[in-house]
Amino acid sequence: MANKNFTTLFSESLDQSDLSAKQQAVLRASLELFSQKGFDRTSTRDIADRAAVSEGTVYKQFKTKDGILKAILEPFIHQVLPKAVTEFMVDMAQNATPTIDEFLEKAVKNRMKFALDNRQQLRILLQEITRNANLVSLIGKEAANIINSPLGNVIRKYQEDGQLVRWPLQRIIQYISGTVLTYLLPKVLAGGELDIDQASKETVEFVMHGLKPAK
Amino acid sequence: MANKNFTTLFSESLDQSDLSAKQQAVLRASLELFSQKGFDRTSTRDIADRAAVSEGTVYKQFKTKDGILKAILEPFIHQVLPKAVTEFMVDMAQNATPTIDEFLEKAVKNRMKFALDNRQQLRILLQEITRNANLVSLIGKEAANIINSPLGNVIRKYQEDGQLVRWPLQRIIQYISGTVLTYLLPKVLAGGELDIDQASKETVEFVMHGLKPAK
DNA sequence: TAATAATGAGTGAGTGGTCACTTATTAAAT
DNA sequence: ATTTAATAAGTGACCACTCACTCATTATTA
Numbered sequence: 001m002a003n004k005n006f007t008t009l010f011s012e013s014l015d016q017s018d019l020s021a022k023q024q025a026v027l028r029a030s031l032e033l034f035s036q037k038g039f040d041r042t043s044t045r046d047i048a049d050r051a052a053v054s055e056g057t058v059y060k061q062f063k064t065k066d067g068i069l070k071a072i073l074e075p076f077i078h079q080v081l082p083k084a085v086t087e088f089m090v091d092m093a094q095n096a097t098p099t100i101d102e103f104l105e106k107a108v109k110n111r112m113k114f115a116l117d118n119r120q121q122l123r124i125l126l127q128e129i130t131r132n133a134n135l136v137s138l139i140g141k142e143a144a145n146i147i148n149s150p151l152g153n154v155i156r157k158y159q160e161d162g163q164l165v166r167w168p169l170q171r172i173i174q175y176i177s178g179t180v181l182t183y184l185l186p187k188v189l190a191g192g193e194l195d196i197d198q199a200s201k202e203t204v205e206f207v208m209h210g211l212k213p214a215k
Numbered sequence: 216m217a218n219k220n221f222t223t224l225f226s227e228s229l230d231q232s233d234l235s236a237k238q239q240a241v242l243r244a245s246l247e248l249f250s251q252k253g254f255d256r257t258s259t260r261d262i263a264d265r266a267a268v269s270e271g272t273v274y275k276q277f278k279t280k281d282g283i284l285k286a287i288l289e290p291f292i293h294q295v296l297p298k299a300v301t302e303f304m305v306d307m308a309q310n311a312t313p314t315i316d317e318f319l320e321k322a323v324k325n326r327m328k329f330a331l332d333n334r335q336q337l338r339i340l341l342q343e344i345t346r347n348a349n350l351v352s353l354i355g356k357e358a359a360n361i362i363n364s365p366l367g368n369v370i371r372k373y374q375e376d377g378q379l380v381r382w383p384l385q386r387i388i389q390y391i392s393g394t395v396l397t398y399l400l401p402k403v404l405a406g407g408e409l410d411i412d413q414a415s416k417e418t419v420e421f422v423m424h425g426l427k428p429a430k
Numbered sequence: 431t432a433a434t435a436a437t438g439a440g441t442g443a444g445t446g447g448t449c450a451c452t453t454a455t456t457a458a459a460t
Numbered sequence: 461a462t463t464t465a466a467t468a469a470g471t472g473a474c475c476a477c478t479c480a481c482t483c484a485t486t487a488t489t490a
Binding site: 235237238268269270271272275276 | 440442
């Protein structure tokens with residue numbers, strides 16, 4: 001499962017960018033501070049100090065404090081996230097298993113790992129989402145892409161097999177995501193370790209069979 | 216279903232409190248502004264203006280800006296939420312239905328209505344949760360109380376009836392909450408209307424039977 | 431009852447401090 | 461030598477919070 005995490009992808013895109021070492025340090029420092037203290041409670045002074053750089057240097061490249069936030073979140077939403085989704089979908093499509101339970105457990109495990117590898121960035125995103133309503137719809141649109149993708153086809157195959165209810169994919173993904181989030185959100189927000197194997201097993205157990213007792 | 220919404224309860228507790236009309240206006244103004252702009256982006260000047268009151272008046276009662284936030288969130292978490300849960304449980308115990316599906320649909324509908332009636336307060340709570348990790352565990356503890364309560368017994372009865380898997384109640388509630396949240400969160404954060412009847416029907420359909428097709 | 435005193439909510443002009451952002455100056459790179 | 465990067469000392473706006481004072485109401489006194 002060759003999924004790269006965001007930190008890696010972020011570093012790569014930093015290298016590719018024509019930003020100087022110091023400007024890259026600014027972004028890395030901002031990433032840490034925004035995640036730890038939140039955007040509003042991080043001062044540009046804090047950022048400059050953490051990056052071991054003067055405040056003027058911060059403003060040379062990023063004209064405003066919001067510009068720094070954009071420089072972090074926009075690549076995440078428009079490049080890293082789609083790229084990660086694509087890699088994931090290809091992976092999954094190739095690893096399609098005969099039973100959906102097996103497939104789902106792999107997929108869930110994969111996504112949980114990705115999320116935990118990227119707590120920092122997700123924390124910033126969550127903070128922004130609660131303040132910026134249109135981020136919600138933006139991410140919703142990115143999620144909608146799954147439906148028109150190899151992964152969508154894999155899932156549809158299970159429907160045709162009779163292994164999966166014939167609900168709209170959007171609805172199915174909504175429920176799976178929601179269940180996965182009940183395990184992830186507390187860990188992303190409050191920290192602590194998650195037993196991914198256990199959590200993904202439990203998730204599939206519920207998501208597939210619901211709360212009716214097995215006969 | 217006599218469940219009062221939070222706005223009512225909030226107003227009631229304001230009336231009961233020995234706060235003067237102006238101090239009540241401060242809290243009401245803060246509630247609106249914190250919800251709209253977020254705590255950090257609301258100044259005490261903003262609050263005073265919106266409440267048509269001097270800044271000194273704001274600080275006469277609430278010694279700090281954080282004090283205002285506490286005055287809004289603490290009653291919500293420690294009085295309003297438990298009170299709402301209690302009323303809800305009593306309601307439910309009285310209306311306990313023979314099948315769990317019916318029961319669940321009522322319960323889910325009830326909770327969705329409560330949440331939508333109180334978007335403002337929930338938005339503030341969500342904003343704070345992303346910054347204040349220990350709020351997560353605090354709310355988790357409140358949720359745990361449900362388990363040791365009449366509602367817990369109602370649910371346990373369905374387990375003994377063989378209508379509900381014998382998982383720990385905490386796990387069952389986790390999944391139901393997660394699924395409900397997939398409908399609620401977008402609406403609370405981004406606005407828009409929710410067809411509660413439809414949503415609660417769909418929720419129960421999934422939560423009870425999962426994604427395996429009915430034979 | 432009339433005059434006076436005490437009370438406390440309310441006021442708004444400060445106050446010190448922080449913040450995002452600028453600019454004059456210096457160092458480095460080409 | 462000239463352009464570019466980096467610095468660090470500003471700068472004004474704004475912020476949370478304070479305080480000396482007002483004034484309407486209530487309690488006390490005569």
